[in-house]
Amino acid sequence: MILKKINMRSSGTCRCSTLLCWLVFSSLAVTFVSCKTDDSDVSALNVMYTSMNSPSGLDGWKSSGGDPCGESWKGVLCSGSKVTEINLPGLGLTGSIGYKLSDLKSVTRLDLSQNSFNGSVPYQLPPNLQAIDLSENQFDGNVPYSISAMTDIKEIDLHNNKLNGQLSDMFGNLSKLTTMDLSSNSLSGELPQSFKNLSSLSTLRLQDNQFKGSINVLANLPVDELNVENNKFTGWIPNELKKIKKIKTGGNSWSYGPAPPPPPGVRSSKAEEAKNSGLSGAAIVGIVFGVLIVLGLIIALLSRRRSSPSSHFLEDDRLNQRMPFTPLSSGQLSDLDAESHTDLREGKSPKSSSSFQVKSVCTSSSIRLMHPPSDHPKSFNNNENTSLMNARSSTSIHVAPYPLADLQIATGNFATGRLLGEGSIGRVYRAKYANGKVLAVKKIDSLLTQGQQGTEFTEIVSYLSKLNHPNICEVIGYCSEPGQNMLVYEYFRNGSLHEFLHLSDDFSKPLTWNTRVRIALGTARAIEYLHEVCSPSCVHMGITSSNILLDAELNPRLSDCGLAVFYERRIQNLASGYDAPECAEACADPLKGDVYSFGVVMLELMTGRMPFDSRKSKYEQSLVRWAAPQLHDLDALGRMADPALHGLYPPKSLSGFADVIALCVRSEPEFRPPISQVVQALVRLGQMNQRGMDFSTSRRADDEDYDY
Template sequence: MAHRRPPPIARLAVILSVVVAVAVAKTDKGDVEALNVLFTSMNKPSELSGWKADGGDPCDDDDEWKGIDCSGSDVTEIDLSGLGLSGTLGYKLSSMKSVTKLDVSNNNLNGDIPYSLPPNLVQLNLQGNSFSGGLPFSISKMSDLETLNLGKNHLNGQLADIFSHLPKLSTMDLSFNRFSGNLPHSFQSLTGIKTLNLEDNQFSGHIDILAKLPLDDLNLQNNKFTGWIPSKLKDIDSLETGGNPLSSGSAPPGMMKGSSAVSSSSGGNDGGINGFAIGAMVIAVLLAALILLSVLKRKRSSPVSSHYYMDDSGHSSTIDMKSLENSSSMDCRTPPAVPRKSINDNEFENKLNNSRRISDPISPVTYLSSDLQTATGSFHSSRLIGQGTTGRVYKAKYVDGRVLAVKKFDPLSFSGSSDFMEIVNSISKLRHANICEIVGYCSDPGYYMLVYNYQSSGSLYEFLHLSDDYSKPLTWDTRVRIALGTARALEYLHEVCSPSVIHKNVKSSNVLLDADLNPRLSDCGLTFFYEDTSESLGPGYSAPECTRSSGYVMKSDVYSFGVVMLELLTGRKAYDSSKPRAEQCLVKFVTPQLHDIDALGTLADPALRGLYPPKALSRFADVIARCVQSDPEFRPSMSEVSQMLTGCIQRTTSNRRIGGPLSTSQRSDTSDW
């Protein structure tokens, strides 16, 4: 039987009904997408009635989503407290500009607190979950935040200085976590704080920084705070300090350690404190005068002055300061004791100033193999977090909450402990914000290990190539800043250290990311292992000149860095055998298209979802094209690369505010470099 088509009037009615349904959809599209991702990241719980993994209209009265409140077309509150939810919070929350309350307390959520949070929150309550890692930098930009409750989680590490611009924050609860270290200096900017709960952590140091805050309720119980309790804190309504090695009684005059200055408020102690301070200053001046006279006297009796220093073995030696003034070269950490060819005064002054800007070498801690064995579960496979030509890397956990990364070498790699200690000594001289710094080592018989701080976000390779659609895709701004940080690390190795340090193993798996997605270049100073870079780097990263064993040069690092930038641009692996043959080698496939604006749009990582400025993509591609040129002479130096990428960052931030050097929560669809 043939189907009869409905009359034209009926067909028109159907079309109009569809159009009207679309037109009256209430909820902002960005809010819907963010909630879809959140729902999926929390494993699509049945407890969230009305929620969907794709589409929906949470602000429509007929499509009610549990725990969601709206104002007009915008979601304003998310309250999912106590629903037994699991999983993570996803990655899209920063697009929800109208959300002022996010409460997911008393659930079973885990993982790091996402770097992308609603930027205009007034209340943030994540209490009673299993979140780990540190606090995301995005909190520092929440100028309207009034309540921050992160208690009863597994958060750890030292608090970053992210509290300088939170004037409305009145209640903060960080209790029952594993935070450690001193309280951040920016705490003193919390001018609206009334309630502060730091109970049951591992905070240490002095609490003087809290003295001038308008607190009514302060709980510091069960930490490791030392020193005295400032008298002003004793006047607040509720003060709990038990379980700390604090000194009882009032602090002696002038002994309020940790204070930036002696209080100038009126009171009976002012005269004593000022008198003490003046007396101390007089004594200091007299001592300085005596020392100066002694030095002048010695200068008259000796034409050349010598200063003591500690050599690598820990023994005292002398260094001829007159010879040092004629030294032409200093390594990236400290001046050499052996004089070299003479240089003019201006050049020496420039080098000396440069060396002063770099902090002293690290003094690595010596670890026992038995301690590291215990902390890594006897180097159990479940603790294995990395493996390469240099050895295996294990995650070490300690009862005090510390987490470290232990690189364990094959003992046959070294002819003896002296070879290994040479590597330890050279690595300990590398100090840069974007380099993984050594914190310790083990050289027990049969065990050669390096110990680093654990980077909680893993490697760039994992972020780009092992994440699913709902985990942690990197925003465009973050990708550019990761490239810049890595470039600065290589610039430091190539052009600040003397003699220069070639890395020889630059690849995305060696770009580690901390909790705020700041890059840390690993495996620096391990060229001892990289005679055959084709084996260590793997396919896709080696420059053309590296086909010869002696062909690796400094500009070969630049080429490998360009490949890492290609990974950031495209989201593709440096070499992928699963692709068609013409697309397997990323450089060969993409390089011919880097100057084709139309082609670039199709090459951009789909995880970016189109959220990038086209001009930004083009300029980023220009930098890559220069880095991966086949002839090393035509590749730029790393200082040039850093300068080009810095220009990109400045252009990105000129039209809008971006918090901090590596802000990760900003959308980039409106920027234009």
């Protein structure tokens, strides 16, 4: 009996002990689960919730207090009491994202993509982010400089917003960044030099912005996906980038062919490799010291030959940068248009009354020549032109030779600050002399002259020196020294037609309609001079809006005439939009190829569009493909006209201009007119404008500034 009572007591004790243990364990478990979120994190999320207009769809979120980690707020991930991730994509959120995000010091990922946030991206972002995605919102302003301090950042995605302005030089410490997408914004300016420090970058998307300048800073990055389409980039695509399998570069103003050597003083990627080679520090110092000594001796020798110092170059570059130019309204076309046209057909130079025959000029084998238009044009090759080679004229040169040393001084040793532009066959520099004279110096890409006879360039210069036409850039000098072949031209401060149409700033007035017709007519006359006054005919092969320069009165000057031999040798890796369809490989009739290219330039003048623009839909990317079917549709022409004209044109004049274009860009070369017929049509069109035809029916006829 006693034993039974003892057992009963023991059993009850065990039951009590078990219950007590269970209560203690449950209490500890609740305490562990409901860890309170750090106060600074709670406060930051409260401000963020209020800034987002307190959306009802965010479960758990509050404008004051709460426990994001313990209460599992929607999209919030935690580690212990610290918030580590905020993921709220595609929820239709509005407003802004608050001003206290910098307090979220443990947050490594912030994804607010595909919402409707507006305003600027706040400067106060979580400082230790590894990934930020604010894409597909309506953020404006610039990329916040606070990103420069996020040394652990690996992914930045800001695409498809309204960001604008220039990128700050903020990327120097972001060596862990692997992916950056800034596409589909309105960012502008040149790429910052700190891009070269993105040593881990594998994906870079910059398409559909307004970036300009070169992309050389990207040459040595380890990217395997690059998209820079539809910007305003110029220059050459570095060879290192052409090896990338996933690369898109369309919709820019690239130079074609192999890039020339970098200007003196600019280190190429190969030089960068040499820096990392086995040279010791002492050896590098010795080399640099030796180079400085040699440069010092050269400068000392040159200074004896010059009474004025060259130290003014930097200040000159600051004072002589191209200022925004306001185009004048075009004056009336001269009544001498028809007479000048007749003079051209008779072989007379419009500059004087004397007849100028170029038959003896155009017989150099180095010039791209064709038989006169009365014959069937044939493709130029050595076999077909043996007689031309045997009939080579003497290479008398009527322009002055310029010593290389003089050009180096005048261009600041071909400084990058003097670079005016890069074409498909070379670079052009501004040369400033002590007497105030300014010239343009074109350096022919040395790769295009390798393996050629030394007399080839002098033969070309001899030919160019005899060209004489008011709409052709006049060669006034040359330099031919070992490894250096240069042409010296008059300097045109207004730049090229391409710049006026596609790169003008908001303060420049657009070219008036009458000015555009005048530019087209002058350019056509220059081509007619080459095709039908020169005998045999001389083709251009590089007619683009970039090769049409504008003088002080906005008259066109066609450049690169007589350099077709170099255009033939260039390596064309990118579609320019100017080449006739039959010229994809070898153009059987380059005269008609020139007519096609000129038609594309006329399309640029009429529409203000670039020859190729991948930002458009696939159907509209090629200007010719989009425009050609609509050139005879009067209703469509009004929609196609450059919006910068603001309707200030006579509809019949626009229609006549479109008719000429339609003839020039026909896909079959045999149906394109000779350039002389194009000139005649444009002369008639100019005379129609001069008489004020359709002035009363122009869309803004009551505008007092609409001057024909």
